[in-house]
Amino acid sequence: MPAKILVVDDEPTMHLLIQKAFRRKLRQGEYEFLFAHHGVEALEQLDAHPDVDVLLTDINMPQMNGLTLLSKLASRQVETPKAIVISAYGDLRNIRTAMNQGAFDFLTKPINFEDLDITLSKTLNYVTQLKEAQIQKEQAQIAQTELSRQKALRESEQRIVQFLDAVPIGILVVDANGQPYYTNRSATELAQGITLLTSDVPGSLNAYRSNSNKPYPSETQPLAQALRGQSVTVDDLELHSAERTIPLEIAATPVYDATGQVVYAIATLTDITERKRAAQLLADYNRTLETQVAERTEALRASEATNKAMLTAIPDVLVRLTAEGLCQDVRQSSTVDTVLGSPSFWSVGKRLDELFPPEIAAQQLHYLHQALNTDQFQVYEYALPAHPNQPSRYEEARLVKLTDHEVLMMVRDISDRKRAEVALTTAKEAAEQANHAKSSFLASMSHELRTPLNAILGFSQLLGGDQSLNLQQRDNLQIINRSGEHLLCLINDILTMSKLEAGQDKLHISRFNFHQMLLSLYEMHRLMAQKKGLQLVLETDPSLPKIVRSDESKLRQIFSNLMGNAIKFTSSGTVIVRVELKSSASVETEPACVQVEVEDSGPGIAADELDLLFEPFVQTSSGEKSKEGTGLGLSISREYVQMMQGEITARSQLGVGSIFSFQVPLQVDEVAALVLDEALTSPALSESGVTVTLQPSNATDAVGPLEDILHPEDFADLEPGWIGQLHIAALTIDNTMLQSLLEQLPPTSATLKDKLLKLVEEFRFDLILEALRVTYPDQYSED
Numbered sequence: 001m002p003a004k005i006l007v008v009d010d011e012p013t014m015h016l017l018i019q020k021a022f023r024r025k026l027r028q029g030e031y032e033f034l035f036a037h038h039g040v041e042a043l044e045q046l047d048a049h050p051d052v053d054v055l056l057t058d059i060n061m062p063q064m065n066g067l068t069l070l071s072k073l074a075s076r077q078v079e080t081p082k083a084i085v086i087s088a089y090g091d092l093r094n095i096r097t098a099m100n101q102g103a104f105d106f107l108t109k110p111i112n113f114e115d116l117d118i119t120l121s122k123t124l125n126y127v128t129q130l131k132e133a134q135i136q137k138e139q140a141q142i143a144q145t146e147l148s149r150q151k152a153l154r155e156s157e158q159r160i161v162q163f164l165d166a167v168p169i170g171i172l173v174v175d176a177n178g179q180p181y182y183t184n185r186s187a188t189e190l191a192q193g194i195t196l197l198t199s200d201v202p203g204s205l206n207a208y209r210s211n212s213n214k215p216y217p218s219e220t221q222p223l224a225q226a227l228r229g230q231s232v233t234v235d236d237l238e239l240h241s242a243e244r245t246i247p248l249e250i251a252a253t254p255v256y257d258a259t260g261q262v263v264y265a266i267a268t269l270t271d272i273t274e275r276k277r278a279a280q281l282l283a284d285y286n287r288t289l290e291t292q293v294a295e296r297t298e299a300l301r302a303s304e305a306t307n308k309a310m311l312t313a314i315p316d317v318l319v320r321l322t323a324e325g326l327c328q329d330v331r332q333s334s335t336v337d338t339v340l341g342s343p344s345f346w347s348v349g350k351r352l353d354e355l356f357p358p359e360i361a362a363q364q365l366h367y368l369h370q371a372l373n374t375d376q377f378q379v380y381e382y383a384l385p386a387h388p389n390q391p392s393r394y395e396e397a398r399l400v401k402l403t404d405h406e407v408l409m410m411v412r413d414i415s416d417r418k419r420a421e422v423a424l425t426t427a428k429e430a431a432e433q434a435n436h437a438k439s440s441f442l443a444s445m446s447h448e449l450r451t452p453l454n455a456i457l458g459f460s461q462l463l464g465g466d467q468s469l470n471l472q473q474r475d476n477l478q479i480i481n482r483s484g485e486h487l488l489c490l491i492n493d494i495l496t497m498s499k500l501e502a503g504q505d506k507l508h509i510s511r512f513n514f515h516q517m518l519l520s521l522y523e524m525h526r527l528m529a530q531k532k533g534l535q536l537v538l539e540t541d542p543s544l545p546k547i548v549r550s551d552e553s554k555l556r557q558i559f560s561n562l563m564g565n566a567i568k569f570t571s572s573g574t575v576i577v578r579v580e581l582k583s584s585a586s587v588e589t590e591p592a593c594v595q596v597e598v599e600d601s602g603p604g605i606a607a608d609e610l611d612l613l614f615e616p617f618v619q620t621s622s623g624e625k626s627k628e629g630t631g632l633g634l635s636i637s638r639e640y641v642q643m644m645q646g647e648i649t650a651r652s653q654l655g656v657g658s659i660f661s662f663q664v665p666l667q668v669d670e671v672a673a674l675v676l677d678e679a680l681t682s683p684a685l686s687e688s689g690v691t692v693t694l695q696p697s698n699a700t701d702a703v704g705p706l707e708d709i710l711h712p713e714d715f716a717d718l719e720p721g722w723i724g725q726l727h728i729a730a731l732t733i734d735n736t737m738l739q740s741l742l743e744q745l746p747p748t749s750a751t752l753k754d755k756l757l758k759l760v761e762e763f764r765f766d767l768i769l770e771a772l773r774v775t776y777p778d779q780y781s782e783d
Helices: 012-021 023-027 039-048 066-076 092-100 111-168 185-190 222-227 273-313 334-340 358-374 414-466 471-502 514-531 550-569 623-626 632-645 672-673 683-687 720-732 735-743 749-760 765-775
Strands: 001-008 031-038 054-057 082-087 103-108 170-175 178-182 232-240 245-256 263-271 316-322 328-332 378-384 393-403 408-412 510-511 533-539 546-550 574-583 592-599 645-653 657-668
Touching: 001 012, 001 111, 001 574, 012 023, 012 031, 012 111, 023 031, 031 039, 039 054, 039 066, 054 111, 066 082, 082 092, 082 111, 092 103, 103 111, 103 178, 170 185, 170 222, 178 328, 222 245, 232 263, 232 546, 245 414, 334 720, 358 378, 358 393, 358 408, 393 414, 393 471, 393 645, 414 471, 414 550, 471 632, 510 514, 510 735, 514 533, 514 550, 514 574, 550 592, 550 657, 632 645, 632 657, 720 735, 720 765, 735 749, 749 765
Parallel strands: 001 031, 001 054, 054 082, 082 103, 533 574
Antiparallel strands: 170 178, 170 263, 232 245, 245 263, 316 328, 316 408, 378 393, 393 408, 510 546, 546 657, 574 592, 592 657, 645 657
16 A cells, blocks of 8 residues: 655646656555645645645645644644655754744755655654554454453343343253253242243253143244244243143244344343233223113213203203303203393303392392302392382302303293292191191090090909909909900090190109019019910010119010000910110210010001001001900000100011011119129029029118118108008109109108108119018018
8 A cells, every 4th residue: 555645845846757767666566645735725635635644845835834734744743744845944943933833844845856755754654653553552452442341241240140030930041952051040039830831842842731731832932933033932832740720921022143043032021920910900800891881871871861851951041151150051941041130141251240139139140259259059049120010039059160151050930839838838827726736625625535534444444353243244354354454554545645736745763673674564464464365475685784774664664565456456366575775885874775576466567558557547457356455555655666766677487487576785883783682583584494583682782771761750650552652662763753752741841851851862772662562561472
């Protein structure tokens, strides 16, 4: 390759002389000369021929002299070309300047071409040395770079292996022969206990078709296809072991060398167990969703049709208003014209104060701002000015917020409703007057009827004790008693129902012995059951509270009504009364919940009669046939249960029997239960296997020893009948009866009255009973 020399001189003869002097080397291809007439042209040549080895330049030249050219070359900071300055001005200053600018040598004109040949040879040798040194330096840098690259490659490979081991999916690489080249940790764990690759076909996995025991075809397996140059992904493949089945998604791709030959195949193995499960759930969900969407779409169509029909039918005007009361839009059906007048009344672009009188417009703006400021639904009414000879008109407006600056107003004519309200108020007042008259009549008639009835019943009971009466006379007296009692019961029920309807009946809370009340009810109704040949059974929960606070009278009546009905309508079999504690009181102020069931083996009640069973004066078919009762007992019972914050229900089956049940809360009085030193067991209950026992108290007597309270002489001169009633009242813990008996005591028994009052206040009925046992051992020793 010839040495390339650039000659820069503004004398054309110089160019010719140089070509002539070195024509032999030019012919032999040792030199190649380029020429420029000044420095600017030289720079252009250098840009076009960056491989120039030597620069021969004059100093004095137009446009750019040689020294400036040297300065420009020095600023490029390149090793070549090396400059030789040839100038007629060979003074020391020019030489120094040229050398300082990077000139390799300096020759003076006229040129001695032999010297120039020597200088060129020397310079070219130097340039050759520079190029060789540069090549060696570059080779050394390349070698160093290669070492660094290889080191970085090894480190990168190590990092890649670490990264691949950390990847949560399996990675398997096989070579061109299908032999394993690399397996990451996840792939090893996936294939635990499984021989991953087979020897059948290169890249063939020991795999099966999804959801089967059929081997996956070797030729279509992902790695086998990748070794044939195909990229493939499958998710219908499974690995099987004795303990588990692993569904996989495998993505395989070939790896090529520089010649385009497949040298490796790489596959990712992803356990898609959860994906399969999720896909199944999603498919199930989509099916359900499609069904729901279809149903809701149909419902939406129906709803839209309904809404359209409603909007057409409703007698409302829908108005969209701004915060300033400006009408933005009006919607109304054709039926509204007859209700709210001309459709031009509500006009888009008009304000409320242009449509209504000032006071009504101010009212509407007030509620409009309330709806905007509070986000709450606003409802108000207003009266429109009446036209001559026409009735007053009333409208109702409903406001709901649409945006921060708009509301929707729904306007309806309520004139008919207002007139109906006036008529209803008038009718209500008339009904209240009639009801008051009815109540007065019932109260008066009940008094007028009960007074002679009580006399009739009293005399008939006295006559019944006359031993001289014959059998016919006794039967007649029994008929009088039964008829009188039935009529008295009817009067009492009607009067009670009247009070309940008028809201005049209230709860009268008192403290009483719940166990004793159940025993007395059982004894009273056991005789009724025995007369009909029925068995009455009382089943009680051992954890039932003893002393409770409630309305004892109403609770007794509920029990009596249900037990009496069960006995009345049962001709044979058993009546069972179950009383159990549903929930006990967790704190002293919290009531306990008691559930009662009365079950009979009577004829049962038809399903269509159950819904009306608790209505006043309603009787079932059985009740109408028996011609007994008023049809008020169950109604009164329901009212009493509801007053006690409880609920009552009935269920029945024709030919099997009925079950009436109710739940009521009872306030438990634990203190009174502790001081009640009494154990009562009913023989009748024992015979039926049911026993209710009040446990003795270990509490200290709060009122002192017995001898300091009551003495036998305290009961002297008292009538035996009064003593018997006192015993009954203490035994049944009847506060009302006791208070009435104390009021009957004469002034001479004031001390006894005070003592008894003190014992009643302390709820020490047991001491009263004990005093009666001591004073009258023959009559009351067995209580």
